[in-house]
Amino acid sequence: GSTKTPEERGNPTMMLTGGIRQSARRTILRTATRAQSSNSHIKGASNAGKGPIGMDGKHEIWREGIYDHDNEPKVKRRDGTYQSIEKLRGFLSYERNAEPYRRPLDRIMDWGELNPVEGDELHHSPVELKVQAARCMDCGTPFCQTHTGCPVNNLIPEWNNLVYNGQWRDAIDRLHKTNNFPEFTGRVCPAPCEGSCVAGLVDSPVTIKNIEYAIVDEAWKNGYITPRIPKERTGMTVAVVGSGPAGLAAADQLNQMGHKVTVYERADRIGGLLMYGIPNMKLEKETVERRVNLLREEGIEFVTNADIGRNVDVNELRANNDAVALCMGATKPRDLPVPGRDLKGVHFAMEFLTANQKRLLMTKEGTLESKWEKENFITAAGKDVIVIGGGDTGTDCIGTSMRHRCKSVTNFELMPQPPMSRAPDNPWPQWPRVFGVDYGHAEVQAVFGEDPRVYSVLTKEFIGDGNGNVKGLVTQDVEITDKGPKAIEGTEREWPADLVVLSMGFVSPESYIVEELGLDTDQRSNIQAVYGDFRTNVEGVFAGGDCRRGQSLVVWAINEGRGVADACNEYLQSIRTTDTSIAAGHVQNLSSLSPKM
Known part of the structure; x- marks a missing residue:
């Protein structure tokens, strides 16, 4: 929900390109898009300027139930027919179909990864990955692998083609040429490559992020990744x-x-x-x-x-x-020096997240491998939680609070809500600074029925309960001017809060x-x-x-x-x-x- 650049934040959103020519719209059917990083269905913006609608849930997965005489699977095309997979015009033939996260009400019950595991009905098969790889146009100028798209210059069209051809070992070798740790980026990167995908100009971008982590997960599973011990040492x-x-x-x-x-x-x-x-x-x-x-x-x-x-x-x-x-x-966090800052229950985001992760690293015997005392654990269970600051870290604090079974969670952002589609000063192939629904927001919506974000608010003070603990805070609405945020008189509000997490960056x-x-x-x-x-x-x-x-x-x-x-x-x-x-x-x-x- 922030308007920061991809270097400043990783809050995942799917791009909706503004200013698309009418002829291009008529040429390629504009379909419903699914944001992989946020795992939210984003409906294409109409000529009337309607914006995306966040919807988290299961979407259609092509089944391999129809085969020809060569046992080659036939898949559903845009026109509704089933035909063998083709690469030449794949971007015209197939819709984007990003693998969704696990359902919100399921995933908040555990600390397992958001991505569905193999065997889960939501997990994409090799056939579906081939279909999605076929959508890559192998552009003459692949913006996806430039610094506008991928900071490590991943050879995206090349390993998309290798996946299409079933050459998984070659695909991981090609991926490792530019990226040391694709299993990390394939999970946590907001995918600026998809924001600069040429297909996204008139349709929906290729599911690059899905394909990336599928390549590396397949490589680990099949033993393609082994130690590379240097044969010679320099002595340095x-x-x-x-x-x-x-x-x-x-x-x-x-x-x-x-x-x-x-x-x-x-x-x-x-x-x-x-x-x-x-x-x-x-x-x-x-x-x-x-x-x-x-x-x-x-x-x-x-x-x-x-x-x-x-x-x-x-x-x-x-x-x-x-x-x-x-x-x-x-690692030095941005603080919020307002009255009541020293009250118990006001924590930096990294304090909250680190305490939670260390608690998860307990052995079966109940002792902590990380030598972390149990009393240092910060819990959101049964509390009214307020997270101040958006971005990835803010979303992670929201998701963590949901898994603690918080009573409520609200997310304050100083900046106004981003637009539903690209603004004129945010053209392709820049990272699309548009509104999106991240995983934590979808979880709050699923449980409490509303988005947790409140925009254009400034925290003025924290309120204590008389015993040194925070019990609430006071905000004031702001408007953004050329000189920065300006408080609006008469808009003060008081919010209940047993736990406040400061997530305003570093x-x-x-x-x-x-x-x-x-x-x-x-x-x-x-x-x-x-x-x-x-x-x-x-x-x-x-x-x-x-x-x-x-911070990046x-x-x-x-x-x-x-x-x-x-x-x-x-x-x-x-x-x-x-x-x-x-x-x-x-x-x-x-x-x-x-x-x-």
Whole structure:
């Protein structure tokens, strides 16, 4: 529901393109679209300007009940006939049919992933995936794989074609060429690639995200993903600080280049945002640990409970390594300094989500693997919950509250509700800043009968119960002006709240490691390093991911991690060449001191 760019948020919505030519509309039937990321049916905007309607539920799945003499399945086309699958004009023949999430009333009963598992009636078969891959037009200029679409430049048309041809092993190889962790992006990415899909100009985009995670899940299932242990080592060592998506991507790339890599994580488990910031229903932790274990088998060392700059000396870290890559994210949350902020029951989003995830990591014996005390758990059970701030994190707090069995949940957003279709200043192939229904919103609608979001409101103060606990808050409506939000007189309202979660984004990385190293920062307090170079002002120290870029998407973190690895490798090669030259010169000088014959 926010109007931020895809670099600032991942709130998934399906695009509805404004300004489409009437001739194009007549050429291709405009059909009902289904947003994979939000898993909501979005009805195409009519000429009258009507907007999308969020509807979460089961949609039609083609059955493989009709076969020809070659046992080739026939599938339903737009005209209602059943024919063999064709690729040449697939975008004209077949409708978009994204795999839906599990039904809201089912999925809120557990912490399992939103995506249906194999065997579930909602899970797409290989035949349906082939049909959806056939819709890819193999564009001459594939905007889906550009930075406008995919930050890691996934070769989307290529692996779509491989899926169409049933070449699943080749598909995962092609996917891994650009994306270290497609099982992560296939689950949590808002799919900007679909927002820039050419088919989406006049119809519905290809189900790229569905196909991506189908490729990687199929690869894990069939044993296509195995350890790639480097045959040679360079003798150079790199310390990677932070084990989120940027740190893991940097470590993976550097390790494959032959360098010895050690990853330092201040938490008790590897994964960073992937482990504790993204809840289990979006990304099961077994999926994260499976990839981390693979990286460990490939030679990467991981050190947990290592808080660089506090319990690990940063200068010692530099002295013991040839290069240091800082990928520790932007973890300092944006606060809300209003009266009553110190009341019990007001928490940052990461406090709430981390406490919940650590509780889920309990062993069968009842002890906590993460050594997390039970009294630190923050529960929404039976409470009136208010989440301040939208975006992915806000939605995750809503979904978590629903699984706790909250009494109610309301979501405040400072900005006004986004438009139902693209605004004139938001043309294709930009990320469509339009209204959409995410998974948490659909769950609230299913249980309480209404969307939880309230737009254009500003929180003025928190109200206590007299015993130090929050019992409510006061808001005031605002209008957005050129100078920012302006409060509207006489619009104050009081809301009941036993639990308030602040989900207003992150402002910068933690300052102590930055100060300890003497790093230059930009005006937003992020580490200063030019994109593409990633070098800081300190020799041998590089920075990438959210700590350099600012709060962003997992896929952008992977992009930056790969870039940091390239920059580190170039630096290591240069100092290795210099050391070799010095050594050679030293030998030559020694030979000049030898007795002359």
